[in-house]
Amino acid sequence: xxxxxxxxxxxxxxxxxxxxxxxxxxxxxxxxxxxxxxxxxxxxxxxxxxxxxxxxxxxxxxxxxxxxxxxxxxxxxxxxxxxxxxxxxxxxxxxxxxxxxxxxxxxxxxxxxxxxxxxxxxxxxxxxxxxxxxxxxxxxxxxxxxxxxxxxxxxxxxxxxxxxxxxxxxxxxxxxxxxxxxxxxxxxxxxxxxxxxxxxxxxxxxxxxxxxxxxxxxxxxxxxxxxxxxxxxxxxxxxxxxxxxxxxxxxxxxxxxxxxxxxxxxxxxxxxxxxxxxxx
Amino acid sequence: xxxxxxxxxxxxxxxxxxxxxxxxxxxxxxxxxxxxxxxxxxxxxxxxxxxxxxxxxxxxxxxxxxxxxxxxxxxxxxxxxxxxxxxxxxxxxxxxxxxxxxxxxxxxxxxxxxxxxxxxxxxxxxxxxxxxxxxxxxxxxxxxxxxxxxxxxxxxxxxxxxxxxxxxxxxxxxxxxxxxxxxxxxxxxxxxxxxxxxxxxxxxxxxxxxxxxxxxxxxxxxxxxxxxxxxxxxxxxxxxxxxxxxxxxxxxxxxxxxxxxxxxxxxxxxxxxxxxx
Numbered sequence: 180x181x182x183x184x185x186x187x188x189x190x191x192x193x194x195x196x197x198x199x200x201x202x203x204x205x206x207x208x209x210x211x212x213x214x215x216x217x218x219x220x221x222x223x224x225x226x227x228x229x230x231x232x233x234x235x236x237x238x239x240x241x242x243x244x245x246x247x248x249x250x251x252x253x254x255x256x257x258x259x260x261x262x263x264x265x266x267x268x269x270x271x272x273x274x275x276x277x278x279x280x281x282x283x284x285x286x287x288x289x290x291x292x293x294x295x296x297x298x299x300x301x302x303x304x305x306x307x308x309x310x311x312x313x314x315x316x317x318x319x320x321x322x323x324x325x326x327x328x329x330x331x332x333x334x335x336x337x338x339x340x341x342x343x344x345x346x347x348x349x350x351x352x353x354x355x356x357x358x359x360x361x362x363x364x365x366x367x368x369x370x371x372x373x374x375x376x377x378x379x380x381x382x383x384x385x386x387x388x389x390x391x392x393x394x395x396x397x398x399x400x401x402x403x404x405x406x407x408x409x410x411x412x413x414x415x416x417x418x419x420x421x422x423x424x425x426x427x428x429x430x431x432x433x434x435x436x437x438x439x440x441x442x443x444x445x446x447x448x449x450x451x452x453x454x455x456x457x458x459x
Numbered sequence: 460x461x462x463x464x465x466x467x468x469x470x471x472x473x474x475x476x477x478x479x480x481x482x483x484x485x486x487x488x489x490x491x492x493x494x495x496x497x498x499x500x501x502x503x504x505x506x507x508x509x510x511x512x513x514x515x516x517x518x519x520x521x522x523x524x525x526x527x528x529x530x531x532x533x534x535x536x537x538x539x540x541x542x543x544x545x546x547x548x549x550x551x552x553x554x555x556x557x558x559x560x561x562x563x564x565x566x567x568x569x570x571x572x573x574x575x576x577x578x579x580x581x582x583x584x585x586x587x588x589x590x591x592x593x594x595x596x597x598x599x600x601x602x603x604x605x606x607x608x609x610x611x612x613x614x615x616x617x618x619x620x621x622x623x624x625x626x627x628x629x630x631x632x633x634x635x636x637x638x639x640x641x642x643x644x645x646x647x648x649x650x651x652x653x654x655x656x657x658x659x660x661x662x663x664x665x666x667x668x669x670x671x672x673x674x675x676x677x678x679x680x681x682x683x684x685x686x687x688x689x690x691x692x693x694x695x696x697x698x699x700x701x702x703x704x705x706x707x708x709x710x711x712x713x714x715x716x717x718x719x720x721x722x723x724x725x726x727x728x729x730x731x732x733x734x735x736x
Contacts, residue, residue, distance in 0.1 A: 242512050243512045245512070245513075246510070246512050246513070246514050249514060308553075312557060312558075312559045313559075404550075405545070405546070405547050405549070405550050407545065414503060414635065414637070415502050415503060415509070415510050416510075416512075417635075417637045418502070418503040418504065418505055418509050418635070418636070418637065419505055419509040419510055419511065419512075421505055421637075421660065421661060421664055422664065422666070423637065423640045423641045423644050423667065424666070424667070426637055426638070426641045
């Protein structure tokens with residue numbers, strides 16, 4: 180850290196308690212604004228609609244809420260499953276990337292780069308149209324539902340991102356840790372699993388949570404390939420109501436659901452980042 | 460890298476085909492064995508197929524499927540359950556080919572190209588044409604008035620190319636009827652090149668549509684086809700007879716009334732034709 184020096188440092192948010200409090204208040208205000216903006220949008224449209232004899236927009240939204248939520252649940256299921264599978268595979272891939280064996284390191288680097296730089300929608304298309312919709316195992320048919328295929332499609336990029344997060348975190352552990360472990364006659368795998376990885380977990384968690392929020396928001400892409408989820412439900416609702424004045428409020432409503440789900444994750448990420456920040 | 464991707468894709472595709480090759484059995488046998496009639500149907504096209512707020516599927520085509528299921532139950536001598544798979548205009552043909560669904564009734568126009576891919580049931584069960592949903596104040600009277608104008612259309616509609624070439628307007632395609640209708644209300648185009656049945660149902664809704672009309676002579680009237688996979692003569696025969704009976708008994712006309720669709724001339728003509736047979 181810097182030595183004491185007779186100068187008045189500029190105020191930085193995050194320095195001291197007052198700074199943190201101010202910073203948080205700012206963020207809360209921003210969140211409140213975003214929420215209010217969404218609601219106002221919904222309200223304004225509602226007023227426009229009351230001119231006709233039809234039920235108000237808000238009332239219609241309320242009536243359809245269980246249905247829309249039923250769709251939104253699939254976004255959570257798909258993204259959670261994609262994260263679970265992608266994290267497990269990505270973790271192994273990330274460790275393989277720092278392997279001392281070239282034959283392991285090179286292919287895992289290649290797989291990571293390939294999947295990390297491919298558009299998510301393209302990977303999703305591949306999974307949707309190339310995976311069979313059912314498997315024949317010992318004469319019985321086992322159906323593979325669409326949402327499972329979509330989850331697998333999202334797991335591929337997740338795997339690549341997790342691989343990079345793991346590799347980066349391992350690299351960020353100071354060389355001194357490795358050297359001390361070696362001096363204490365730990366083997367390489369003992370060093371990785373007992374010394375390096377436990378320190379990495381803290382560093383990886385904020386990035387990982389960030390990735391989760393991104394995957395949740397990206398899961399609406401499944402709508403494009405015909406998987407039922409929140410946006411599909413919204414579109415089906417619009418088709419049923421056939422009222423164009425609902426178009427914007429319905430999309431705003433879906434946006435609010437995603438915001439309500441993802442914003443706390445973003446807040447928690449910021450909190451953990453600050454709490455576990457490593458002083459250098 | 461492209462080569463690698465391509466060979467990987469090929470390998471996966473072959474694995475998928477391997478799974479599909481087992482589908483060679485007759486659909487009717489499969490239905491009898493499993494007791495399930497797997498139907499590809501739409502829920503984004505009111506009043507032909509849509510959902511209510513409980514998520515239940517309903518509409519004209521859903522009623523027709525219920526009727527077919529009853530006929531199947533009677534014929535196969537056991538209760539046949541309908542399993543509905545929601546399809547869209549983009550994936551319906553593929554689902555049928557893959558064997559994911561056994562039967563498709565999804566507001567699909569019967570075209571020669573499609574007949575090469577799936578087996579379309581004759582006679583057709585419905586027909587619709589294309590018209591323009593436009594503001595009365597635009598004063599559009601004939602198709603020729605559209606020359607040089609921008610028209611909102613639906614992505615992937617088979618008539619887009621034909622009509623733009625014929626009448627010299629610019630197509631502005633949208634993903635779905637809701638988006639295209641909103642764009643039309645926002646005056647982003649002179650009108651919405653819409654299915655006449657759909658346009659009529661929007662006008663019935665009133666509200667902002669009170670200032671709109673459907674002024675042109677309906678073009679490109681095309682029949683709609685239900686479809687199954689090839690080499691299912693028994694099922695095809697059964698479905699053909701069912702459709703003929705619908706026309707004869709006026710089932711379709713009754714359903715039009717039930718779902719608030721303006722009676723179409725095509726349905727009346729079919730009814731007269733089949734009655735006289």
